[in-house]
Amino acid sequence: MSWKQALGGFLKSTPMLSMIGGVVATGTYVVYKDYTRLLRMVNTYKCGNILPPLAENNFEVAYFSRPTEEKTISSILNNDFSNEYYLINGEVGVGKTRTMIEIVRQLIVTNGANKKGAPIYIHVSQGKSLPETLAAAVNFNFDEHISFSFFLDFVLRIESFPKKDNESKLIRVLDAIEESSFVYMLKTGKPVVIVIDGINNLVKQMPGALEKLQDKAKLWADANIVKVVFINNDEETEEILQKNSSSWSRAAKPIVFDDMSQEEALKFLIVDRLWETLVEGSSNKDIVMTAKEAQTIVQLVGGRVLDLLIFKRDYSKGCPIAVISEHVKDREREKFIHVSRFPSTWYVISALRQAPNKSMKLSKLIKLTSQEDVYTLVRHNIIRNSFQPFRDLGFAVTTA
Structure with a gap:
């Protein structure tokens, strides 16, 4: 009989020693896994x-550089100390996400x-939930997040396993x-930079999560x-966010990403490249729009990227501008009619x-009407900030 077999038989015949041996072995394993988890995150x-x-890099449309906006975003994505967290505001379709992704990609490269x-x-719309997405992004594994003190509590039946709900x-x-970024700061002398896009979706998807993120953002900015x-x-x-006055005090002045x-709109329409990769039956240099045509489009839809993109995509396929204009107007009328029924x-x-x-x-x-109704129109893109949006339809414009 080998010494391993003898030791195994002894432990089996001695339940208390078996439990102690299991606690020590598992505790050592947990400490090791906890240490490697920190290294992976760092x-x-x-x-x-x-x-x-x-x-x-699989976008259909080529990225259109906007130097002023890029400079602003790059200035907050650097890993210099600032003691602040940041909020970038902008309506749907102004190019916030695409610009941010391109700059982050460049910094990763x-x-x-x-x-x-x-x-x-x-x-926040990626993956099953915000916690799962955030954990995957920072290389954190929930199964490995278990402290030795917790293990002892579980063995001694003092506590139960942590809840698995999203909160x-x-x-x-x-x-x-928080733990790993402190280690990272000690090692590198730099803060971690985390970009969380689409936080407006959290209000309904995960009530209370936005406030927790804001509180942590304030604490991490302080530290x-x-x-x-x-x-x-x-x-x-x-x-x-503003109602949480204590945490809002650490926010930098909000940045507005506009149309x-x-x-820029004229340049976007005239530049010959649209597709990021070649598509069947087209070339990256076969899209030529005259300055006069571009001016006509800008006078109609203003500087909203999504609307300009519709024109440029259809134009590149040979569709006349007059026809595209009617399609765009019909789409806007449908939104307008739907909202105006109330x-x-x-x-x-x-x-x-x-x-x-x-x-x-x-x-x-x-003040003249109601906040809820105004925001309803903003969400449906009937009211928006733009220098000349759909004047042919008589659509109203507001300025912030």
């Missing part, structure tokens, strides 16, 4: 990360490749980020271990139509 911060499918630190980017999982991954950048689509979400300027929202539209130049300060419009 290494992720050095390299940066974007989860699939956004990680792949440059700084991340040399392990000098690059941002972690996630969108508890969010707390666990945030605590793990200078994590620089958090939130990206938001509506004013309601910003108001929720293209008239000059008396209260129609009152908002009427108030704007009666205003000089069919334009009014957003704050004044809310």
Whole structure:
């Protein structure tokens, strides 16, 4: 009989020693796994990360550079200390996500490749839930997040396993980020940079999560271990953040990502490249729009990227501008008719139509009507910030 067999038989005949041996062995394993987990997370911060499918460079349309916006975003994505967290506001379709992804990719290729630190980017609509997505992005495994003290509590039947609901999982991954980012800061002298896109979706998807993220963002800014950048689509979400006055005090001045300027919009339409990769029956250099045609389009739809993209895509397929214009107008009319069926929202539209130049300060419009109805129109893109949006339809415009 070998010594291993003898020891195994002894432990089996001695339950207390068997339990102690199991606790010691498991405790050693847990400590080791906890240590390697921290190393993996720290290494992720050095390299940066974007989860699939956004990680792949598979966009249909080529990226259009906007130097002013890129400079602003790059200035907050660096890993310098700032003692602040950031909020980037912008309506749907102005190009926030695409610009952010392109800049993060560039930083991953440059700084991340040399392990000098690059941002972690996630969108809250990715994956099953925010905790799962955030955990995957920072290379955190929930199954490995177990402390030795917890193991003893479980063996002694004092506590039970941690809850597996999303709220508890969010707390666990945030605590793990806090611990690992402190180690990262000690090793590199730099804070971690985390970009969380689409935070407006959290209000309904996971009530209370936004406030928890904001509280952590404030704490991490105080400690200078994590620089958090939130990206938001509506004013309601910003108001929720502002109500948390203690945590809002550490927020930098919100950055507004707006429509293209008239000059940018014209350049976007005239530039010959549209597709990021060649598509069947087309060439990257077969899309030529005259300056006069581009001016006509800009006068109709303004600088909203999504609307300009519709024109450019259809134009590249040989569709006349007049036909595209009618299709776009029909689409906008459908939205307009749907929203205007409600008396209260129609009152908002009427108030704007009666205003000089069919334009009014957003704050004044809310006072004259109601905040809920105004935001309903904003969400449906009937009211928006743009230099000349759909004037042919008589659509109203508000300025912030």
